[in-house]
Amino acid sequence: MSKPLILVTNDDGITAPGLRALVRYMNEIGDVVVVAPDSPQSGKGHAITLDIALYSKRMKIDLENGANEEYSCSGTPADCVKMALQELLDRKPDICVSGINHGSNSSINVIYSGTMSAAIEAGIEGVPAIGFSLCDYSWNADFEPAGESIKKIVREALLNGIPPGVVLNVNIPKLEAKDFKGIKICRQARANWKEKFDKRTNPMGKDYYWLTGEFELLDKGEDTDEWALANGYISIVPTQFDLTAHHAIQNINNWNLNA
Amino acid sequence: MSKPLILVTNDDGITAPGLRALVRYMNEIGDVVVVAPDSPQSGKGHAITLDIALYSKRMKIDLENGANEEYSCSGTPADCVKMALQELLDRKPDICVSGINHGSNSSINVIYSGTMSAAIEAGIEGVPAIGFSLCDYSWNADFEPAGESIKKIVREALLNGIPPGVVLNVNIPKLEAKDFKGIKICRQARANWKEKFDKRTNPMGKDYYWLTGEFELLDKGEDTDEWALANGYISIVPTQFDLTAHHAIQNINNWNLNA
Numbered sequence: 001m002s003k004p005l006i007l008v009t010n011d012d013g014i015t016a017p018g019l020r021a022l023v024r025y026m027n028e029i030g031d032v033v034v035v036a037p038d039s040p041q042s043g044k045g046h047a048i049t050l051d052i053a054l055y056s057k058r059m060k061i062d063l064e065n066g067a068n069e070e071y072s073c074s075g076t077p078a079d080c081v082k083m084a085l086q087e088l089l090d091r092k093p094d095i096c097v098s099g100i101n102h103g104s105n106s107s108i109n110v111i112y113s114g115t116m117s118a119a120i121e122a123g124i125e126g127v128p129a130i131g132f133s134l135c136d137y138s139w140n141a142d143f144e145p146a147g148e149s150i151k152k153i154v155r156e157a158l159l160n161g162i163p164p165g166v167v168l169n170v171n172i173p174k175l176e177a178k179d180f181k182g183i184k185i186c187r188q189a190r191a192n193w194k195e196k197f198d199k200r201t202n203p204m205g206k207d208y209y210w211l212t213g214e215f216e217l218l219d220k221g222e223d224t225d226e227w228a229l230a231n232g233y234i235s236i237v238p239t240q241f242d243l244t245a246h247h248a249i250q251n252i253n254n255w256n257l258n259a
Numbered sequence: 260m261s262k263p264l265i266l267v268t269n270d271d272g273i274t275a276p277g278l279r280a281l282v283r284y285m286n287e288i289g290d291v292v293v294v295a296p297d298s299p300q301s302g303k304g305h306a307i308t309l310d311i312a313l314y315s316k317r318m319k320i321d322l323e324n325g326a327n328e329e330y331s332c333s334g335t336p337a338d339c340v341k342m343a344l345q346e347l348l349d350r351k352p353d354i355c356v357s358g359i360n361h362g363s364n365s366s367i368n369v370i371y372s373g374t375m376s377a378a379i380e381a382g383i384e385g386v387p388a389i390g391f392s393l394c395d396y397s398w399n400a401d402f403e404p405a406g407e408s409i410k411k412i413v414r415e416a417l418l419n420g421i422p423p424g425v426v427l428n429v430n431i432p433k434l435e436a437k438d439f440k441g442i443k444i445c446r447q448a449r450a451n452w453k454e455k456f457d458k459r460t461n462p463m464g465k466d467y468y469w470l471t472g473e474f475e476l477l478d479k480g481e482d483t484d485e486w487a488l489a490n491g492y493i494s495i496v497p498t499q500f501d502l503t504a505h506h507a508i509q510n511i512n513n514w515n516l517n518a
Contacts, residue, residue, distance in 0.1 A: 048304065051301075166507045192383050192385075239503065242449070243498045244497065244498065245424070252427075253444050258441045
C-alpha cells in the first residue's frame with residue numbers, strides 16, 4: 001500500500017520550528033511535501049494575493065529530517081495551498097496539515113488565523129485538513145510534548161475521514177506530555193479581543209498606532225475549546241466554511257423587505 | 260429622537276465610488292462617520308495588522324455629499340473597524356455598513372472578502388453590521404439602482420435588530436432598479452474557485468505566477484444566494500462567526516482519540 005501524501009503548510013513561515021516539528025511527525029506517517037510562506041504571515045486571516053505576482057522556490061531546509069519536497073511561496077497561507085494543489089503537487093494530497101502554530105488559534109482567533117485559513121482553503125478544495133496550534137507564542141516553544149497526540153489525530157483523520165465541509169482546529173495546551181488530560185471535541189468559545197491602540201508620535205511628529213489587546217472570554221460553557229485548554233485537554237473544534245447562520249433565516253424572513 | 264450613528268467602511272478604499280454611494284444613502288438615515296482603508300484591500304480576508312504601525316488621517320473627500328467625519332486608515336478593513344470602535348468614535352455606532360463592494364461577495368467569496376471581514380469584525384465587537392456588494396467589478400459601476408433597497412435593508416435592520424452573532428451579507432445583481440424581483444433571505448451556495456496559475460518569466464529569467472481562476476458553483480439549491488442573484492433577486496445571507504460545525508461533533512467523538 002502506498003503511503004499517504006501529506007501537504008504541510010503554516011503561517012509562521014517555512015523556517016519556523018513549529019513547521020519543522022510537524023514535518024518530523026508527518027514523516028512517520030506518509031510522504032511529506034511542504035509548501036509554506038517565505039516569511040511570517042500571522043494574522044493574515046483568509047487573505048489571498050490578487051494584485052501582485054507570486055514567486056515559489058524549491059528548497060531543502062533540513063537535510064536530515066526535512067520533507068521529500070519543499071517549496072517556499074511569496075504569498076499568504078491560502079495562496080500556498082492554492083499553489084500547492086494547482087501547480088506544485090502531482091496528485092491531490094490525502095491530507096493537509098497546517099502549523100504547528102506558535103500561539104493559540106482557539107475561540108474567535110480562528111477568524112484571524114493564517115494557520116487555519118490554510119487548512120480551510122484546503123477544505124474548500126476538497127482536501128481533508130487540520131490546523132495545529134500550540135498555546136505558546138515563543139519561537140523556542142517546545143513542540144515535543146504534542147508529538148504523539150498530533151500523530152494520533154492525523155492517523156485517525158486518515159482512517160475515519162473528516163466529514164465534507166469540515167476542517168479541524170486543534171489547539172494544544174502548553175504542558176508536559178504526562179500532564180495532558182486527553183483530547184476533547186469542542187465548540188468554539190464565544191470571546192473577543194478588547195483592543196487597545198497604543199498611540200505614539202514618530203520622529204517627524206506624526207501620530208501612529210500599535211494594535212494591542214486583551215482576550216476577553218464571554219463563555220462559561222464546559223463544552224468549549226477554552227474550557228478544554230484551561231483544564232489540560234487538547235481541543236478539537238470541527239470548523240466549517242459555510243458561514244450561513246441557518247437559525248437566523250426565519251427571523252430575518254419576518255422583516256418587511258418586500259413591501 | 261437622535262439620529263442613528265452609522266459607521267461606513269469598505270475594502271476598496273476611502274475614495275471608491277461604491278463607498279461614496281453608500282455614504283450618500285446613509286446620510287438620509289443617520290449621522291455618518293467613515294473609517295476606511297487608504298488604499299484598496301480586496302481579497303484581504305480577515306487580515307489584521309500586528310507587525311507594522313497604523314496611521315489614521317482625518318479628511319474630507321466629498322464636501323457636498325460626504326459624511327460628518329471621515330478618516331482614512333493605513334490598515335486592513337478589520338483594522339479600520341477596530342480603530343473606529345476603540346479610538347475614533349465617541350460612542351458605539353448603531354450600525355456598521357461596509358461597501359458597496361465593486362464585485363460579488365456571494366457564496367464562498369465571503370471567506371476572502373475584505374468587505375465582509377469589516378462587517379464581521381463589527382459583529383464580533385457587538386455592533387450590528389451589514390456588508391453590501393454589487394455584482395459588477397467595474398470601478399464605474401452604477402450603484403444607483405441599488406440605493407432604495409440598501410436604505411430599506413438598513414432601516415429594517417435598525418428597526419428589528421440583527422440577531423446577536425449574525426452579520427448580513429447582501430449581494431445585489433447588476434440590474435436596472437425596475438428589474439429587481441425582490442429581496443431574498445438565502446443560504447451561502449456551495450462553490451469554490453477553480454484556480455489557474457498563469458506562469459510567466461520576468462526579465463531576469465525568474466518564474467512568477469498570477470493567481471487567476473474560475474468560479475465553480477457546486478450547488479443546485481434554489482434557496483442559495485447564487486440562485487437568487489441569477490434570478491434577479493437581491494440576496495441576504497445571515498452569516499456567523501461561530502465557525503463550529505456542530506453537526507460534526509458527534510461524528511468525531513467516535514474517533515479513537517483517547518485510547
